[in-house]
Amino acid sequence: MTTVGEIRAANPRMTCRQVNVYYGDKHAIKNVSIDIGRNEVLAMIGPSGCGKSTFLRCLNRMNDTIEGCRVTGTITLDGQDIYDPDLDVVLLRAQVGMVFQKPNPFPKSIYDNIAYGPKIHGLARTRSELDQIVETSLQKAGLWDEVKDRLKHPGTGLSGGQQQRLCIARAIAVSPEVILMDEPCSALDPIATARIEDLIHELREQYTIVIVTHSMQQAARVSQRTAFFHMGDLIEVGPTDRIFTRPRHSLTEDYITGRFG
Amino acid sequence: MTIGVLWIPLVLLAATSYLLGRKRAVQAASTGVRLHSRPTYYGTYVALWCLLPAVGVAALWIALEPWVLTHLIVRDLPDSYRHLPPDRLGLVLNDVKNLATGAMVSGEPDAALRAAADHYRSLRSLGASAMVVACFSLALLGLFWSIRRVRADFRARNQVERVIRGFLILSATLAVFTTVGIVLSVLFEALRFFRAVPPWEFFFGLQWSPQMAIRADQVGSSGAFGMIPVFTGTMLISAIAMGLAVPVGLFSAIYLSEYASRAVRAVVKPLLEILAGVPTVVYGFFAALTVGPTIRHMGEWLGLEVASESALAAGLVMGIMIIPFISSLSDDVINAVPQDLRDGSLALGATRSETIRQVVLPAALPGIMGGVLLGVSRAIGETMIVVMAAGLSANLTMNPLQAVTTVTVQIVTLLVGDQEFDSPKTLAAFALGLVLFLVTLVLNVISLAVVRRYREQYE
Structure with missing residues (x-):
């Protein structure tokens, strides 16, 4: 099945060509090709089970941790094949960060949650450098003012929205190039969701963001390009305003007008 | 006899009353009125009223019957028997009961005893019938009373x-x-x-030699009841056991839960758990016949003096026994750590071992502590292995190559065989048991406090 719309981006950070994913015998992603442009927010939408989260997890090889999962095709980051056997997956994941559906702060203090990544990658040589990284990351995630007086408190004691921003700060702390977000607002209330969406706008200046979302309004609000997945196929991709106003594929139109999904 | 006559019909009656109660409730609802509860509750209610009072009376009856019967018999005995001292009277009563049931009797019974036995027999059969009648009347009473209360709004x-x-x-x-x-x-x-024995001598004495003279001039008539050497033995052996079991158990749990493929796990985990099923006696002779001599040979080869019953042998085998407790419990708690946390760490570019050390293990620590403490309690309370492999001599030593003895071993040796229960020698076992109980109690309290503090910090 060929994808409708423009899969290429002018200045791609990541390119994916003929990507297939199998879970055992199940063919979860079928021949998907798409570019992810520099400093753009790419939204991936589609009904449950369409493969959008699976595809997202290919981009930092998190699928490696799932037994029986097989990925074929090429995915590159800045021209480098990320499935190259010589590539160190640990370094890849430092470059492609991820924020999960459910906020998952470590059972550590707020400070240690952020400092965890920089520590294991040796990004800070002194304590004050580490303090600086923690402060900048929290500031970028818009959480600094709320937690600066209680950095030693457990991260799990924060509210759901704060926890999710903590997880974003944690991902930023290892200075990635790309941030993958897997339905980052589905466990949050509308106010916390609005804060995260504002944050995504700000982060776009420095990072490339791929976001999986169930909410078409959210996709319309935060993204520049939108990709529509259905049953493992990438049906249509294009500029967000065009997808939501003049979809070219009938399935896309049915989905965004709420006829299924 | 009572089982057949009393309990089976009573259970049948209760079952019937359940059905009756249920039926009555359904009938009450058939007029279109809404029942307050589901019909089965009405059935259960009636059955409970039928069963509980009857069972209560039967239990009371069975408990009080011997006492009442004895009183009745004694009252009718001739004066010559009634004024006997209590212990002699007890023997006479035993004879009466044996005579009644046709068992062996001491000496030739006289006419008075025979009469008493006959009396006893008739009273018993009367009592049994009376109990059956009382129980059934009560059961029926309960049934009729409760079934009348079954209405739709009840x-x-x-x-x-x-x-x-x-x-x-x-x-x-x-x-x-x-x-x-x-x-x-x-x-x-x-x-x-x-x-x-004065408490300070027991708690601080450095000598353990529990013996009491029957005659004052006997050899070895002086006993020493200092618990320090015995407790040192327990602590030494437990420390050796935990020193083996904690690392091995924890590492195998980490391997099984984080690294092993599903196939390996499916084979290895049950095998480890078989270790937990081996009876401690078997571990005991494994320690005494295999591990002990091996350690002695190795010691000789290295030029060390090793007793053939050594703390090391007992401790190592005890450690092997405890491995499955720690590995199995730790494996469960490590598996219970949410996959989210692992994903979060891996997605930051942490390696698997960094994830385990810095995220999974801290999150699982309270549970692992629980497993370790269970292991410690097992080690302190373990008896059979140490009886067979550690020896009986109460040496005050920290040398694992010498024979030592433990609290549990001493309790066993003090209490087996014919013992009088009023000499300090035997009573010492209870003092040791009390201290052992207190030690494990304190350990549990400490561990609970540690775990709670950790939780407060991180949840």
Whole structure:
């Protein structure tokens, strides 16, 4: 099945060509090709089970941790094949960060949650450098003012929205190039969701963001390009305003007008 | 006899009353009125009223019958028997009961005893019939009374749930009272011991040689009851055991839960758990016949003096015994750490071992502590392995190559065989038991506090 719309981006950070994913015998992603442009927010939408989260997890090889999962095709980051056997997956994941559906702060203090990544990658040589990284990351995630007086408190004691921003700060702390977000607002209330969406706008200046979302309004609000997945196929991709106003594929139109999904 | 005549019909009656109660409830609802509870609750309510009072009376009857019967018999005995001292009277009563059931009797019974036996027999059969009659009348009474209360607006569910709650409370208090009973019985015997041996001598004495002279001029008539060497033995062996079991158990749990493929796990985990099923006696002779001599040979080869019954042998085998407790429990808690946390760490570019050390293990620590403490309690309380492999001599030493003895071993040796229960030698066992109980209690309290503090910090 060929994808409708423009899969290429002018200045791609990541390119994916003929990507297939199998879970055992199940063919979860079928021949998907798409570019992810520099400093753009790419939204991936589609009904449950369409493969959008699976595809997202290919981009930092998190699928490696799932037994029986097989990925074929090429995915590159800045021209480098990320499935190259010589590539160190640990370094890849430092470059492609991820924020999960459910906020998952470590059972550590707020400070240690952020400092965890920089520590294991040796990004800070002194304590004050580490303090600086923690402060900048929290500031970028818009959480600094709320937690600066209680950095030693457990991260799990924060509210759901704060926890999710903590997880974003944690991902930023290892200075990635790309941030993958897997339905980052589905466990949050509308106010916390609005804060995260504002944050995504700000982060776009420095990072490339791929976001999986169930909410078409959210996709319309935060993204520049939108990709529509259905049953493992990438049906249509294009500029967000065009997808939501003049979809070219009938399935896309049915989905965004709420006829299924 | 009572089982057939009383219990089977009673259960049948209860079953019938359940059906009757249910049927009556359904009938009450057939007029279109809404029942307060589901029909089964009405059935259960009636059955409970049929069964509980009858069972209560039967239990009371069975408990009080011997006492009442004895009184009745004694009252009718000739004066020559009635004025005997209590212990002699007890023997006579035994004879009467044996005569009644046709068992062996001491000496030739006289006419008075025969009459008493006949009396006893007739009273017993009368009592049994009376009990059956009483129980059944009560059961029927309960049945008729409760079934009349079954109406559509009657709150049967609330009543039944109250009874169930009563049962639950009873079960919970039973366990508590048993514990209290054990503690008190040990405590009182220990207090008797401390009347004979001063507490400071017991708690701080460095010599353990529990013997009491029957005659004053006997050899070895001086006993020493210092618990320090015995407790040192327990601590030494437990430390050796935990030193083996904690690392091996924890590492195998980490391997099984984080690295092993599903196939390996499916084979290895049950195999490890088989270790937990080996009887401790078997571990004991494994320690005494295989590990002990091996350690001695190795020691000789290295030029060390090793006793053939050594703390090391007992401790190592005890450690092997404890491995499955720690590995199995740790494996469970490590698996219970949410996959989210692992993903979060891996997505930051952490390696698997960094994830395990810095995220998974800290999150699983309270559970792992629980497993380790269970292991410690097992090690302190373990008896069979140390009886067979560690020896009996109460050496005050920290050298694992020497023979030592433990608290549990001493309790066993003090109490097996024919013993009089009023000499300090025997009573010392209870004092040791009390201290052992206190030590494990304190350990548990400390561990609970540690775990709670950790939780407060991180949840």
